[in-house]
Amino acid sequence: MFKLDLSPTYKYPVTVRFFDETGRRIERRFTAHFRRLKKSEAAELMTRAEAGEIEDAELMREIVAGWEGIADADGHPIECNDETIAELADIHEVASAIGVAWFESLTGGARKN
Numbered sequence: 001m002f003k004l005d006l007s008p009t010y011k012y013p014v015t016v017r018f019f020d021e022t023g024r025r026i027e028r029r030f031t032a033h034f035r036r037l038k039k040s041e042a043a044e045l046m047t048r049a050e051a052g053e054i055e056d057a058e059l060m061r062e063i064v065a066g067w068e069g070i071a072d073a074d075g076h077p078i079e080c081n082d083e084t085i086a087e088l089a090d091i092h093e094v095a096s097a098i099g100v101a102w103f104e105s106l107t108g109g110a111r112k113n
Contacts, residue, residue: 009033009065014101018093030069042106057089063102
């Protein structure tokens with residue numbers, strides 16, 4: 001039986017790809033806690049994002065409720081709040097990885113170019 005009793009958030013893996021100072025490609029992973037939006041809300045956010053009508057930080061505040069596996073340089077966990085979301089949104093590779101993961105979580109597969 002399908003019971004319509006969904007949690008307000010769900011977990012989904014995010015892979016961030018970047019290059020280090022030597023030019024070596026690095027991959028790091030964390031788990032995002034995405035907000036479970038209505039289909040119409042998600043569609044509107046996707047449309048606005050694709051049209052460049054919404055900043056990365058604003059989009060991330062709408063879709064990210066928390067995370068696991070993000071730490072500072074000393075290994076201390078970073079709390080999810082407006083300030084840290086804005087900091088992560090300002091890192092191109094992280095903002096892009098979160099957007100891709102969110103889209104994949106909604107569509108069940110990788111986004112085509």
